[in-house]
Amino acid sequence: MTEDQKRPPEAVETENLDAGSPESEVLEEAAEADNREPDADTRIAELEGEVTALKDQVLRAHAEMENVRKRSQKEIADARVYAVEKFAGDLLSVSDNLARALAALPDEERDALTEAGQNLLGGVEMTQKELHAKLAKHGVTAIDAEPGATFDPNKHEAVSQIPSQHPSGSIAETFQSGWKIGERTLRAAIVAVSSGPAN
Template sequence: MTSTEDKNTDVHAATAATDGEAKHAAAEDIARQHQTYDSAEDETQGDDFAGEIARLEAEKADLTDRLVRTVAEMENLRRRTERDVADARRYAVTKFAGDMLTVGDNLRRALEALPADTRSAADEGLKALLDGVEMTARELDRTLAKHGIQVIAAEGERFDPNRHQAMFEIPNADVPNGTVMQVMQAGYTIGDRVLRAAMVGVSRGGPKADAAGGAKDQSAAAQS
């Protein structure tokens, strides 16, 4: 081999080496570009996933809140319905009961209209009639009580405008002021409602009653 051929061989070898290095560098550059693109794509997808997760969590929280509210509303509705049904049952007889109170009043007036001495001197027929009226009045009271209709406590109690109707005043310096001293007509409640207020006479001029039960206690002490 001549010197010229040796030089050509060296040139070809150098060129080949240079081409190989260039191709290798280009391949590495392409790989780096792909890696950068993949990393950017992964980061973008990660952001998308994070946003979707946040959206789903917010939607879940909203649905949970709505569910809790709906359950609470349904529970309140159930309680209101039960209360309305119970009230309807309890107070369905209100008007009828009010009419029956008038019947009871008339029975008691009939008994009170006959003086005690006249009753004791009455013949057996009249006594039997009076006994029958008394039994009827008692049975009426028991029937009313069975349906939740109770007599309002009045005599000796402190006057309560929600349960008592003052018809007149009775001057009395010994009895605490505002004490019910006389009942003209009994009052009644049905459940927790006043069916009819008691018609009463109330004391005036006595010491002031300090407590709700003071009037009754002091009145009893004064009478003893």
């Protein structure tokens, strides 16, 4: 077998063309393009895939940072509102004792008090008002548990059901006041629920 027979026909054909002929230039350019294009297209596709993946990573990282920032802001806001929760809960017994002290003296006996007794009573009332004002300043407020108010199991704790002049399902009587801090119940009000008017 001769050398020419071993080589592919295209190589023999190309060699037979004159080096400067237009046909040889076209064939050379086509061969170069064939060699270049798949590599360039593949590389471009790879780079575009990498860019897409990097964009996706950046967007995910940005979204995660935004979520972390929002969570941190919420935690800071909650910490500001609820930081005094335990302390306020401890002070509720003081408020209860002041309320019991004021309730122990019937209205008809208040006028019979001496001047010193009335001053003492006024001081206790002022102390209770000041305590409630300071609690309110820190977001701690009383829960509405007046007789006739709508019963809410999230804010009220029912210990009994009694007949009363108030509509069925509303609060008939309050045994202990309830308190909330922000929108969170600090202590549920202890109440009796009305079963409606007695027959």
